Amino acid sequence: MKNNNPIRCVLISVYNPYSILKFLNKLYKKDISLLSTESIYDILTNNSINSTNISDYVQFPNIIINNINLLHPRIHAGVAGRRIKDHSDMLYNRVVPIDMICVDLIPFEKLIKSKNIKLREIMKKIDIGNLSLIKSSIINYKEVAIVINNHDNIIKEMNNNNNCITLKTKLELAEKAFVYSVEYEKKILDYLKKYKHII
Template structure:
């Protein structure tokens, strides 16, 4: 059985459709704050993504961190925002995504256990593979998904 840990409009939409949804703030015990600037930057979120199955289980249990098997992120449209004529500095700043890319990098780092989805065009293929594999994705698919963000995110800085 799948469970979803979501935030904001996506959580509300899926809950309205009758799917079991846990708000990120309910899971972490911390509300979304600072006008939405802090939502997913929490050890329970990143521990669930980065936790290595079979290696970090005890520490995850000690801190009530649930393993997260898939991260689906719709990144803020920063490039499109700043390309708009007349884009204000305020609009540009508010479209700098912090939590999304951090979750993307965390999931890519732990692709052995976690799938990362950053492109809605991948949804159908992912669902099809999961349907064919009792809700799972192959390691090869998780690796392919892990390298896709490199085309979306700026390179890591030293």
């Protein structure tokens, strides 16, 4: 079974971090660096799990829309950057290679079921930061594992492979993530088609 480089840095941006606290704690105990959004940073800190706040890492505040700093070039360069070919550029620009992203998307069904919520408010809550992260990781699937679910299986594979995720698994994860993001965007499209008279 062929391995890639071990997981050293994981970015976390999930809708419900409490559901994966055990997974994140296991990563932390493996001495893996964790990058987290502001809200998740507070939750991890309260559960004795050290992480780096993404706002501090990119030196840009979380303004205008939720998790806008996930769109920062230092984040996407860390995900899409090739560890050997782009090494000098990443080093020069102080980009930390991100080996795994642990993300999911705000349930769109919950957004549209909210009472008295306007179309503009719904559009503003579309998870563009995580959608962009998913696509960046798919581009670089050979070097970045994208984890949306089945966290226990990921830990098992890491335990069996010196904290590495095999290329086969990374490709499977990328495929699942692509389907997940397309289905999410299809829900948005269907909603806009249904309510296009409001726009």
